[in-house]
Amino acid sequence: MSMLNGMLGNAIKKSRLEKNLTQEKLAEIIGITPMHIKQLESERRNPSFDVLYKLISELNLSLDTLFSNNTDNVQELKSKILLALNHCSIYEMEVVYATIEAMRKSRSK
Numbered sequence: 253m254s255m256l257n258g259m260l261g262n263a264i265k266k267s268r269l270e271k272n273l274t275q276e277k278l279a280e281i282i283g284i285t286p287m288h289i290k291q292l293e294s295e296r297r298n299p300s301f302d303v304l305y306k307l308i309s310e311l312n313l314s315l316d317t318l319f320s321n322n323t324d325n326v327q328e329l330k331s332k333i334l335l336a337l338n339h340c341s342i343y344e345m346e347v348v349y350a351t352i353e354a355m356r357k358s359r360s361k
Contacts (some may be wrong), residue, residue, distance in 0.1 A: 261295040267311035268293075280305045 266276050266355040268289075282289075284303060291297035292307075299307060307313060337345055 261293045263313055264289075264307060264311065265293040267313060271311065278310070281310055
């Protein structure tokens with residue numbers, strides 16, 4: 253996953269749909285390809301500063317909101333994970349850890 257742990261891609265897609273814009277139309281407005289929009293929404297690609305600025309302007313997105321929501325969501329999720337781990341056996345915790353490491357390695361490829 254990329255910038256903002258999925259928040260940006262989701263925000264782009266949500267705002268685009270609220271404005272009844274297709275990926276093709278938004279791409280035309282921003283000056284990029286529809287494939288680029290698809291990759292941004294799916295978090296397979298990070299936007300350049302220029303593209304990010306155009307998206308924020310066109311879709312009325314607030315990076316402050318994205319960053320603060322992301323921080324709150326991350327902290328909440330970490331708390332939930334820690335609470336769940338308190339109820340796990342050592343074997344279950346080893347499985348969780350191995351799964352996280354496998355996901356991190358596959359993501360970096």
